[in-house]
C-alpha cells in the first residue's frame with residue numbers, strides 16, 4: 217500500500233532512497249536546501265554519478281511518484297513518514313559526529329507536520345541520537361500534533377547503491393512506537409514480500425548496528441592490507457590469500473581487497489564517531505583504534521612504495537594518476553586515499569596529471585597543484601610512471617598497449633591489483649608493481665621490509681636486511697642459534713646465491 221513519504225536531504229543517500237522508495241510504489245518528495253540541485257533534478261539533471269540513477273529517477277518522475285522541492289514546510293505536510301538523510305560529518309576538530317544538520321531538520325519537520333508523522337533517521341547517527349531527535353521535535357510541534365521516531369540506518373554502497381537498496385542483505389529499523397513500526401513495515405513491505413530480511417529492533421540496537429557494521433568492514437580492509445605487507449616480504453600472493461580465506465563462509469570474500477586504504481564519506485567519519493561514543497561511555501575500542509591507525513599509516517606506506525618504484529624519489533618525475541574518487545563507479549572524493557596520496561607526492565616534487573572517469577568537480581578544488589586530464593591519454597602522455605589508485609571498471613578495460621606507447625617510461629604502480637602481471641608486461645610496461653604480491657627480486661623484498669618496518673618505527677640494519685632477503689626456507693636453514701654473526705654470514709651467502717639465481 218502506498219505510503220506518502222518526504223525525504224529531507226537529497227544527496228547520495230536521500231536521492232537513491234527517494235528514487236527507490238518511489239520505485240517500490242510510494243509517493244515520494246525529496247527536499248534539499250541546495251537550489252541548484254533541486255532545480256537540476258526538476259529539469260532532469262542528476263547531481264551525482266551513480267550507475268542506473270538517471271533512468272530510475274526519470275521513470276518515477278514521469279509516473280508521478282517522485283517530486284523535488286526546496287520548500288520543507290509545504291512538502292512534509294500530510295506525509296506519514298519524513299526521512300532525515302542529511303550529512304553527519306565529523307564535528308570540526310573532534311571525532312564526534314556533527315549532528316547540527318540532523319537536529320536542525322528535526323526541528324523544522326516538527327514545526328510543519330499536520331498529522332501523526334514518523335520521523336525516520338536514515339543519516340548515520342551515534343547511539344542516543346534518535347531519542348534526542350524525539351525530544352527536539354516534541355519541543356517544536358504545533359498544538360495537537362504528534363510524532364514518533366524510528367532509526368532506519370542505510371547500508372547502500374556508492375557505485376551499486378540502487379542494487380543494494382532494492383536487493384538488500386537486510387533492512388533494519390528501530391522504534392518503540394507501534395504505529396511507527398506499522399508505517400515502517402508498510403514502507404518496506406514490497407521488499408519483505410520478496411523475501412528480504414526485515415530486522416525490527418530497539419532504537420539503540422539499530423543505531424549501533426550501523427556503526428558496528430561499518431567499523432567491521434573497515435577492520436577487514438585494514439587486516440588484509442597488513443596481510444598484504446606480509447605477503448610482499450615472504451613471497452606470498454595476497455589475492456590468493458584473500459581467495460583462500462574468503463571461501464571460508466565464516467569469513468566471507470567481501471572487503472578483502474588489499475589496496476591504498478579505506479576512505480570515502482562513511483568509514484573514516486563513522487569509525488571516528490564510534491571511537492568517540494565508546495570513549496564517552498568509557499568502553500575500550502582497541503580493534504577499531506588499530507584499524508584507524510593502520511589506515512593512516514597505509515597512505516605513507518603507499519607513497520613510499522611509489523617512490524621506490526620510481527627509483528627512490530618522485531622529485532621531478534612526471535606521474536599519471538588514475539583515479540581520484542575513494543572507489544570506482546562514484547564521483548565521491550570525500551576522504552579519498554587518492555587525494556592524500558597525490559598531495560604527498562606533489563609535496564615531494566612530483567608533477568602530476570590525474571584522470572578520473574567521473575571527472576569529480578570537487579577534486580580540482582582539493583588539488584589545485586595538479587593537472588586534471590579529461591582522458592586517460594591526456595594524463596599519461598610523456599609520464600615517467602602511472603599510478604592506479606581507484607578500482608574503476610573502466611581502467612580494467614583500458615588499452616594498456618596504447619597507454620604504454622604514450623609514456624616516457626612505461627612503469628605501472630597498481631595499488632588496486634587490477635591487472636595480471638603477464639598482461640601488463642606483454643602490453644609494453646617494463647616495470648609493474650602491485651600490492652601484496654611476491655616481489656620480483658631480493659632488492660625489492662628488502663625494500664618491502666623496510667617499508668613495513670618504517671611504519672612501526674624500526675629501521676632494519678644491513679644484517680637484518682640480509683637475513684630478511686632470504687626466502688623463509690633459506691632463513692630457517694641459515695639460522696644458527698645464539699650466533700648472530702654466523703647466521704648473517706650464511707644468510708648473506710644464501711641471499712647472494714639467490715640473487716644470482718633470480719638474475720638468470
Ligand SMILES: NC(=O)c1ccc[n+]([C@@H]2O[C@H](COP(=O)([O-])OP(=O)(O)OC[C@H]3O[C@@H](n4cnc5c(N)ncnc54)[C@H](O)[C@@H]3O)[C@@H](O)[C@H]2O)c1
Nearest residue numbers: 225226227228229248249250301302303304339340370374
Ligand atoms: N554516502 C553513502 O554511501 C552513505 C551510505 C550509508 C549512510 N550514509 C549516511 O547518510 C547520510 C547522508 O550522506 P550522503 O552521502 O547522502 O550526504 P550528502 O552530503 O551527499 O547529502 C546530504 C544532503 O543534505 C542536504 N542538506 C543539508 N542540510 C539540509 C537541510 N537543512 N535541509 C535540506 N537538505 C539539507 C545537502 O544539501 C545535501 O544535498 C550521512 O549520515 C551518511 O553517513 C551515507
